[in-house]
Amino acid sequence: MQWPTKVPGLAYGGDYNPEQWPQQVRIEDIQLMTQAQVNLVSVGIFSWAMIEPAEGEYDWAWLDETMDRLHAAGIGAALATATASPPPWLIAKHPEILPQTADxxxxxxxxxxxxxxSSPIFRKYALGITRAVAERYADHPALALWHVDNELGCHNAHDYSxxxxxxxxxxxxxxxxxVEQLNSAWGxxxxxxxxxxxxxxxxxxxxPMFVNPTQQLDFHRFSSDVLLEYFTEMKEILRAVTPQIPVTTNFMCTTRSKSMDYFSWAPHMDVIATDHYTIADDDERHIELAFSADLTRGVAAGKPWMLMEHSxxxxxxxxxxxxxxxxEMLRDSLGHVARGADAVMFFQWRQSQAGAEKFHSxxxxxxxxxxxxxxxTVALGSKLxxxxxxxxxxxSADVALLFDYEAWWAAELDSHxxxxxxxxxxxxRWYRAFWKAGVTVDVVHPSADLGGYRAVVVPALYLVSDExxxxxxxxxxxxxxxxxxxxSGIADEHDHIRLGGYPGAFRELLGIRSEEFWTLQEGEQHRLTSGSHADxxxxxxxxxxxxxxAAEVVDSWAEGPLQGKPAVTRHATGSGAxxxxxxxLEADATQQLVDKVLTEAGISPLRSSLLAQTPQHLHADVxxxxxxSAETSYLFVLNHNDEPVTVTADGDDLLSGEPAETGLTVPAGGVAVIAT
Known part of the structure; x- marks a missing residue:
């Protein structure tokens, strides 16, 4: 990883679009950025039509002025390639570059x-504007980072043209x-x-009917790879012109963005960057935020990463x-920092007066x-x-949760x-249980080195290779x-079923064999011998x-067509299980099972010893x-309760300056960072 060295400390800022505003506002922007202690902004993301208003004709004045002002204020620029939105003149000349849907x-x-x-014509023009921007600002002192395109594949990942x-x-x-090998793989x-x-x-x-599933799966792979190819072509230009400036693009490492295989993209990034937005109707959106941050850290192979956008x-x-x-704004931002982000950035700096995102904060x-x-905004800058x-x-974490985009694509194909x-x-469902247990989880690819983990979670890994x-x-x-x-373990990488009984690739490990799935209908549930229910x-x-x-039966069906059959098993194998x-399982039973696994693995939550003075009912939401680092440990405490909590730990809170040895009060909805 190559961090933008021109940005001191934690990076702070957001998307900056001065082209939308008159001069007096642009001048005020720099003053306000200085007040908020902003040190990095993304510039030029949607500016192709402003930079190149007609083919081969360039207007650099506004961007020159912006770059100069940023440098004078000590603010770095994550300069974009401006390719995220082709200009009208290009579409008028080459409408064939437009994407098409499956129908x-x-x-x-x-x-x-x-x-x-995939359009070679679009690629030619995109590479042309990328080179023009790179050559114009190669030696500009404000240039700190290259930002390629924007949220690649967000709206056009699957093009059927x-x-x-x-x-x-x-x-x-x-x-x-x-073609013989293709026929074999596609069945x-x-x-x-x-x-x-x-x-x-x-x-x-x-x-007319279900399309060949391996054809669909390979098209997912191709669609991710062709966008990666597009990224690397632009990166090669930027690297040739400015070898000293790191290059990235903003991923969308969330539970909602499945189009790109970010694990396969990661080796091509100088630094991993992501965008994240919480979902309004999710009462536990802070847990999804934590998962997305842990996933981004997994994609970054444990190294610090950039939060390029949030709100x-x-x-x-x-x-x-x-x-x-x-x-909540402060807690969300510092929640990402807690889980490895060394940059906190927003969309956007100034709320737009016009356009589709004018009501975006x-x-x-x-x-x-x-x-x-x-x-x-100013308070967050001070805290950072x-x-x-x-x-x-x-x-670092003792638990690994395996996550695979290819398994996601395959598991959600039709006719299952x-x-x-x-x-x-x-x-x-599983990540939430570990979060509520107070245990940090690394979200990693199934090929990751699992040797240092005391527990490994494998949720719905439908497609998995032998390796x-x-x-x-x-x-x-x-x-x-x-x-x-x-x-899990049902199909190989071609989406061919592993014969001989389910769960295929994991039968020997688990010491069980399933003859047939009995999926339950909506609203149908059955009781287990433990007294809990499952659906x-x-x-x-x-x-x-x-x-x-032999595997032991931990829980069985107490009713229904499978009454007496195992539902949960445990198999001792080697020195593990x-x-x-x-x-x-219903939520309480899932939590109880996770607690058993943590006890078996010898994993204790951080809060078990640090919240001794806090009422037990508040623990689960801390x-x-x-x-x-090599010298210092930083304990992040985020209180999601409506009541204050007390933390007792060695060291001082970097945010308040208060010692924690005798008990530090973290207010309702507050954050503490204790350095020891």
């Missing part, structure tokens, strides 16, 4: 990202080599789909948008600087300044046993407690002796995460 509809201009990533079809065929030839003996030439292959366009208050794109209190709202929002020593420190299955919902399945088994063999949920999924499961011991949960 052949053209996605027209008027919004953003109206381009086909003829250019995409041609690109898909080339991608398939590189992947499979021969084209089914429904008379056998190909005699790659030229006959199309994207999975709208068809000061309400967004504009949800059905009913939620205003944030100042405490900003650091300077419509009300202007005389407002609660801007006061909170106080936390500058945290930069470069890392987060239960087509209501949501991969992120199943992931979050990654062995990686999970090795973790259990060497002492970890491995927890595997239903619909959504069940299996005709039996224990099989494997290795040195492997648990299988063949159904969706979030504690530790960042560690």
């Amino acid at each position: 052949g509809a053209t996605l027209w201009p008027g919004a953003r990202q109206h381009y086909s990533p 003829d250019d995409a079809a041609a690109g898909f065929r080339l991608w398939l030839q590189r992947r499979y080599g021969t 084209t003996a089914f429904w008379s789909q056998r190909y005699s030439s790659f030229d006959q292959v199309l994207p999975p366009r709208k068809a 000061t208050s309400a967004v504009n794109w949800q059905q009913r948008n939620r205003t944030k209190s100042p405490a 900003a650091m300077v709202p419509h009300a202007g600087p005389d407002s609660d929002v801007f006061s909170t 300044k106080q936390l500058s020593a945290v930069q470069g420190s890392t987060v 046993p239960n087509n209501d299955l949501s991969y992120p919902a199943e992931v979050m 990654n399945a062995k990686n999970v088994a090795s973790a259990a063999q060497t002492g970890a407690s491995v927890l595997v949920s239903y619909f 959504f999924w069940s299996e005709n499961l039996r224990v099989e002796a494997t290795g040195d011991s 492997a648990w299988y949960i063949s159904t969706r 979030e504690m995460v530790r960042r560690q």
Whole structure:
């Protein structure tokens, strides 16, 4: 990773769009940024039509002026390639660059990202503006970071145009080599789909019935890869012109963005950056925030990363948008820092007066600087300044939760046993239980080194390679407690079912065999012998002796068609254990099982010893995460309660300056960062 060295301490700022405002506002912006202690802003993201108002004609004056003003104020620029929204003149000249949907509809201009990533014509123009920007500002002292395009694949990830079809065929030839290998991987003996030439292959366009599932899966892979190829082409230009400036783009590492395989993108980034927005109707949105931050840290291989966008208050794109209190804004921002972010940035600096995002909150709202929002913007800048020593420190965890975009794509394809299955919902069900237990989790790819973890969680890993399945088994063999949920290990990387019984790749590890899925209907649930209830999924499961011991039945069905059959099992293997949960347990039972696994693994929550003076009913909503440098430990305490809590720990709170050895009060909704 190559951090933007021109930015001291934690980076703070947001998207800056001076082209939307008159001169007097631009001058005020720099003054307000200085007041808020902003040190990095993203510039030029949607500025192609302003920079190049006609083909080959450039207007640099406003951007020159902006870069000069930023440098004079000591503020770095994350300068964009300006390619996120092609200008009207380009569409008028080359309408063939527009993307198409699966049913052949053209996605027209008027919004953003109206381009086909596979279009060679669009690529030529995009690379041209990228080179022009790079050469213009290569030596400018404000340039701190290159920001390629914006949220790649957010709106045009799956393009079904003829250019995409041609690109898909080339991608398939590189992947499979021969059409015979393609036929084998896609199982084209089914429904008379056998190909005699790659030229006959199309994207999975709208068809009379279910489209070949491996064709759909490979199109997901291709769509992620073609956008990565587009990114790397622009990065090569930027690297050639400015080898000293790091290059990134803003990911969307959340439970809602499934189009890009960010684990495969990560090695191509100089620094990992992401955008995150909470969901208004999620009462536990702070837990989803924590997951997304942990996922970003996993994509970054544990290294510090950048929060490139989040919101000061309400967004504009949800059905009913939620205003944030100042405490929530500060807590959200520092929650990302707690989990590895060394940059806190927003969309955007000043709230737009016109356009589709005019009701999206900003650091300077419509009300202007005389407002609660801007006061909170200034307060956050001050707090981040106080936390500058945290930069470069890392987060460690005893628990790994496996997350795989390919498994997500495959698990949510059509014509499955239960087509209501949501991969992120199943992931979050387990993540939430560990969060409530007070345990930090690393969200990592199934190929990650699992050797240092005492517990490994494998939720709905429907698609898994032999190599990654062995990686999970090795973790259990060497002492970890491995927890595997239903619909895991079912298919190989081609989405071919692993024959011989479910859960396929994990049968030997778990010491069980399932003959058939018995998915439950909506509203249907059955009681277990433990007294709890389960719904959504069940299996005709039996224990099989494997290795040195047989699996034990932890819980069974007490009623229903599978009465007496195992529902939850545990198999001692090597120096560890492997648990299988063949159904969706209710929340309390899920929590109790997680607590058992934590006890077995010898993992204690941070708060168990640090909240001794706090009433027990407040513990579950106190979030504690530790960042560690070579010299110092930083304990982040985020109080999500409506009541204050007391923390007793060695060291002083960097935000208040108060000692914590004798008990530090963290107010309702407040944050403390204790350095030891």
